[in-house]
Amino acid sequence: MxxxxxxxxxxxxxxxxxxxxxxxxxxxxxxxxxxxxxxxxxxxxxxxxxxxxxxxxxxxxxxxxxxxxxxxxxxxxxxxxxxxxxxxxxxxxxxxxxxxxxxxxxxxxxxxxxxxxxxxxxxxxxxxxxxxxxxxxxxxxxxxxxxxxxxxxxxxxxxxxxxxxxxxxTTPMKAPDNSKSFFNKYDQKPDLLPICHYKHLKFGDLQSITFHHIHGLELELFCQNKVAFRKNVPELARPYVFIDLPMAIDDEYYLRILSIDPNYRTPGVIGFTNVNPSIFNEKFESLPSVDPMGLYDRKEYWIIVEDAFDEKLSELDEYRFIRQKDGDIQICRNNDSNTIKTIACTDPQQTFYPFFFLNGRIAAFSLIGLISSTNNAINNNKKTKEKDENAGLCQICLDTPASCVLIPCGHIVFCSDCKDSFEKKFSEKRCPICRDNYNNVFQIEDD
Structure with a gap:
């Protein structure tokens, strides 16, 4: 040749x-x-x-x-x-x-x-x-x-x-990264690379988030499911990957682009759905294989965004997604205020799982972490109290034993007084630990 x-x-x-x-x-x-x-x-x-x-x-x-x-x-x-x-x-x-x-x-x-x-x-x-x-x-x-x-x-x-x-x-395009060359590009694990653009963030202040274990066959997950990597395959079919945590009001998600495949015109698709990805455990093949627009034909609620990422994206770019109080979801690249734009409008009374359809230039990225409004309320109170976190105390006031069992998740987080104030402050009944909705509370009686 x-x-x-x-x-x-x-x-x-x-x-x-x-x-x-x-x-x-x-x-x-x-x-x-x-x-x-x-x-x-x-x-x-x-x-x-x-x-x-x-x-x-x-x-x-x-x-x-x-x-x-x-x-x-x-x-x-x-x-x-x-x-x-x-x-x-x-x-x-x-x-x-x-x-x-x-x-x-x-x-x-x-x-x-x-x-x-x-x-x-x-x-x-x-x-x-x-x-x-x-x-x-x-x-x-x-x-x-x-x-x-x-x-x-x-x-x-x-x-x-x-x-x-x-x-x-130009010269021939570089071959897309395989998993070996992908990891050899970095002198440390890609999920632990330092935060370059959002310098006010520290890993210790971020809640860990991961990708759901259910994903397309063309994708691999690494680093305890914090890194998603698309394999170099001739044709893509259902390259879906979901974040294993729904996005609530005032939540901020941070992620980093790790690998770019120049063979593709568009970056790829991001979306949001109100359905827990666990339901696709046995029904993954029911998802559209080539065109994610087919998701609109399903009975669940889906939002598809094809232009969230722009053509200027490059490796090691950092993105923030924030869900405003009115439900609007905004994106920002590299902490540059000129790149802030609204990419989706959602019902503020519902939570949505972010997902990606990696059919474009983005071939790999990592989840940096989450700033959560509900967890901030708990963490800020923890910093003001010098008590043992494992003492079975209410995680809001840290004074009274936790006595409320959230149903169905079973987590014991609040005393009865703090449960009431928490529910008044937030419109949804959502467990601060697992983020699942709870529909009932079982009160533990003192011995």
């Missing part, structure tokens, strides 16, 4: 393919090396060619570096191969668009417009062989054209059109 990279003397790997520097669209600007092309105005006149003939099975790797975010341009990138030598075309005669026919010149062109929404940083690979021309997007090989005429030389063609404004030739 031909290689489309070139190693320089200073060990910097550069692509061996560049843009043809004489024949390109009127609205195109090339950088000095000819590996970057940008359409600087309008939506057309962005046809470009490779600087050389492309050999069979030689792969062209191209990264999207700029897109139009105004929505004013329709249409998108077109890619393919042409038998027309770009040296035979005068730049002034070059057509505005590669489709439907490239300049009506003699020769055959095999070109396809990519209808999928393209985002910055996504890499598209395309090539041809005896079976036709193909491109790879989102980790899937798709057809450009069949029955390629292999008797004549072929040049690559990239029509930077519509909502795509800039591309650059």
């Amino acid at each position: 031909a290689r489309s990279v070139l190693t320089m003397n200073n060990n910097i790997i550069m692509p061996s393919i560049s843009f043809h520097q004489r024949t390109f669209g009127q609205n195109i600007r090339l950088d000095d090396n000819g590996v970057r092309a940008t359409r600087h105005t309008s939506f057309d006149n962005g046809v470009t060619f490779t600087n050389k003939q492309i050999k069979m099975n030689e792969r062209i790797h191209m990264k999207i570096i700029d897109v139009d975010e105004t929505g004013q341009w329709l249409g998108s990138l077109a890619i393919g191969f042409t038998q027309i030598d770009p040296d035979s075309i005068q730049r002034k005669d070059l057509c505005k668009s590669s489709l439907p026919n490239l300049c009506f010149k003699d020769g055959i062109s095999y070109i396809k417009r990519i209808s999928d929404k393209l985002t910055r940083q996504i890499i598209i690979t395309f090539y041809y062989n005896q079976d036709g021309a193909f491109y790879i997007l989102d980790g899937k090989e798709q057809e450009l054209s069949k029955n390629i005429d292999l008797k004549r030389p072929l040049w690559g063609i990239i029509d930077i059109y519509g909502n795509v404004k800039g591309v650059v030739f």
Whole structure:
């Protein structure tokens, strides 16, 4: 297989393919090396060619570096191969668009417009062989054209059109992490990496949270279920993973991105559901396999968010999710106030389990911890009392023996007075230890 990279003397790997520097669209600007092309105005006149003939099975790797975010341009990138030598075309005669026919010149062109929404940083690979021309997007090989005429030389063609404004030739994508290389990237366990952006947090102040043991077959859990890792598999089916604790009002969840797979356009899906994931223990295959939007057809309540994470995410980014008193769920990246946005609106009277559908660029992440409103109430009172935590005392006042058994979980947390004040303060009857709803209280009589 031909290689489309070139190693320089200073060990910097550069692509061996560049843009043809004489024949390109009127609205195109090339950088000095000819590996970057940008359409600087309008939506057309962005046809470009490779600087050389492309050999069979030689792969062209191209990264999207700029897109139009105004929505004013329709249409998108077109890619393919042409038998027309770009040296035979005068730049002034070059057509505005590669489709439907490239300049009506003699020769055959095999070109396809990519209808999928393209985002910055996504890499598209395309090539041809005896079976036709193909491109790879989102980790899937798709057809450009069949029955390629292999008797004549072929040049690559990239029509930077519509909502795509800039591309650059690049080197082959790195292989996604396997579990061994994933752990070798860090000098300590990934769930114990220091908190870099939310510096006011300390692990000792955070409640531990974990992923539920029920998850998709493509995923693995490590570090006592605090790290979720997606395996490198050809096709994904049901890559669900749930957080094993529902999100209550004023809760703050913190997580960290650990591994990025550049083969995918979109980061992945986050969602929230009012159903305990334990019910899927025997019914996991009932969940939609490819498109999580199918969850809306189920009888439970589901919220699906496809744009919670943006295209700028990178490894070791830290995210905070907070559920406001009105039920709105907000996200913030790296403690940057400019990134705060509301991603979901929920019923404040219900709790929701966060879950992830890892079908995008996020291949692994870890749960840093939780700041819980109910546990803060208990922890703040503990700090003001110097009593033995194991003395069987009420965990609110730390003065009176705990005497209320919460049904059905069975935890003994409150004395009767503190139970009443706790229930007045919080709208839901929820055990501060396990977070399950309790519907009754059994009072223990003193001996």
